[in-house]
Amino acid sequence: MQENIELSKYTSFRIGGPASFFVEAKTDANFLSALNFSREHNLPFFVLGGGTNILINDQGFKGVVIRNQSKNLSFEDQGEEGLVIADTGNVLAMINQFGNKNGVVGFEKLATVPGTLGGAIYNNAHWKDDLLSKHIKWVDVIDPTDKELKVKRLDITELDFKYDSSVIKTKNLIALRAGILLFKGDVSKSKKIYAEYVKSRTESQPYGTLNSGCMFQNISQNLGPGNHGTSAGYLIDQAGLKGLKIGGAQISEKHGNFFINTGNASSDDILKLAETCKAKVKEKFGVELEFEVKIV
Ligand SMILES: Cc1cc2nc3c(=O)[nH]c(=O)nc-3n(C[C@H](O)[C@H](O)[C@H](O)COP(=O)(O)OP(=O)(O)OC[C@H]3O[C@@H](n4cnc5c(N)ncnc54)[C@H](O)[C@@H]3O)c2cc1C
CATH class of the missing domain: 3.90.78.10 (UDP-N-acetylenolpyruvoylglucosamine reductase, C-terminal domain)
Incomplete structure (x- = not known):
């Protein structure tokens, strides 16, 4: 656990004062121990993903900031489809690239949204007509209100995805990893579509x-x-x-x-x-x- 760490360098606004306590979590065990620490010391916490949808006060945060650096990726072949199992510290572009490597497509629009999978689940990331919730099968979470902290799996019916919301946001859960269902398709076409979307984004936003x-x-x-x-x-x-x-x-x-x-x-x-x-x-x-x- 580090102390008094400036947060501005971890946000895309480059704004944000110091966190009293700061930890980079790479495993479920890291998340669990950071939460236990915040509980023992009666301190608030939050998970910081890519910092691309957050405004942190210049006074900083008097609590524990858990920066998500958990980045495992694996793939389950399911015939016509494939499940990408991604830790929530992965950025969406990386998940798309990994899917393509395994022959699945369909994540091109969301892959252009900056930030991590965790932030995207929290707010049900969207771009044009696509929504993250259309691709998610399940999410592994920790509920900080559980008496004994543990990892549990919520399936799509329990995730309560809405516009700009999910159960992760409304119940202040921590999202650890998710199963993302994509379909087998033409990977070189998928790469071209992705590049076009990146271009259209840079034209319409203050890149x-x-x-x-x-x-x-x-x-x-x-x-x-x-x-x-x-x-x-x-x-x-x-x-x-x-x-x-x-x-x-x-x-x-x-x-x-x-x-x-x-x-x-x-x-x-x-x-x-x-x-x-x-x-x-x-x-x-x-x-x-x-x-x-x-x-x-
Ligand atoms: C240039 C630009 C363009 C953007 N375009 C879009 C767009 O088209 N569509 C769109 O939806 N968004 C867009 N965004 C906003 C942002 O990219 C998304 O909201 C993204 O999903 C945030 O992810 P993050 O990892 O950066 O989250 P952060 O900014 O780090 O955190 C945002 C919130 O999510 C929570 N959170 C993060 N990870 C977890 C986790 N693992 N468990 C629980 N809570 C967590 C944080 O505590 C915080 O409350 C854009 C942002 C930028 C800078």
């Missing part, structure tokens, strides 16, 4: 900046073009907020739902910008924006 993906959740009401809900980015754009800057934080000119650390943003700068967005969108559309980014 190369310090950001944390979408700040707010999309809403289910139809307030803009189309009839499948409204993107928070559209509402922010229509409220005339693109490009707005507070301190070192700025709303991207390219995508209204992306907040950028222009170099020296504090966590407060980002939060003030978020509050301004919420107030203006509420005033114009009567809609209460909810954070997609986890605020710590």
Whole structure:
């Protein structure tokens, strides 16, 4: 267990003060002992994945941060399909690559979402019309409220996946690994599709900046073009907020739902910008924006 470790270098915003206690977990046993430590010392904890959907306060976190470095991968051939069994410290692109090596395809869209499988399960990662929950069969978890901590398997019916949510989020569980079902197919075509999706993402998002993906959740009401809900980015754009800057934080000119650390943003700068967005969108559309980014 390390002490007083700066978290900013582990987040894509490059924002975040020190964790009182910090551990890199590579095995189930590492997770269990970190949780036992937090329990014995009566300290809060959270799991840090790739840090691509989180805003950590500059004051830091007075508790135990468990950075997920658990990266085993294995494959079960199931005839027309194949199950990739991935530890949640793997990034989604790596899972896609490993699937391709074993002859399975279908993970191309999600593979372009940054961050680890754990973060993706927590929030049921989505891109275009694909959702992580469409591919998951089961997840191994630890429930920190169990009297005696242990690893148990939840199947898809127990995972309660919804838009931007899962039982991992609502019950504060730790996701250790998952079974991801993909299908046998043309691997070279899959690689081409993946490369096209990567390109389309870099064209529509502020690629190369310090950001944390979408700040707010999309809403289910139809307030803009189309009839499948409204993107928070559209509402922010229509409220005339693109490009707005507070301190070192700025709303991207390219995508209204992306907040950028222009170099020296504090966590407060980002939060003030978020509050301004919420107030203006509420005033114009009567809609209460909810954070997609986890605020710590
Ligand atoms: C440029 C950019 C583009 C993005 N595009 C998309 C997109 O298209 N679609 C999309 O859905 N998201 C997108 N995101 C957001 C982000 O990539 C996803 O939410 C991703 O799944 C977060 O994973 P992470 O490992 O970085 O999670 P972190 O940021 O480390 O953590 C996020 C939350 O998940 C929890 N968590 C992480 N791992 C575990 C675990 N093993 N067990 C329990 N809880 C855990 C954390 O405690 C925290 O509450 C984007 C982000 C960026 C920077």
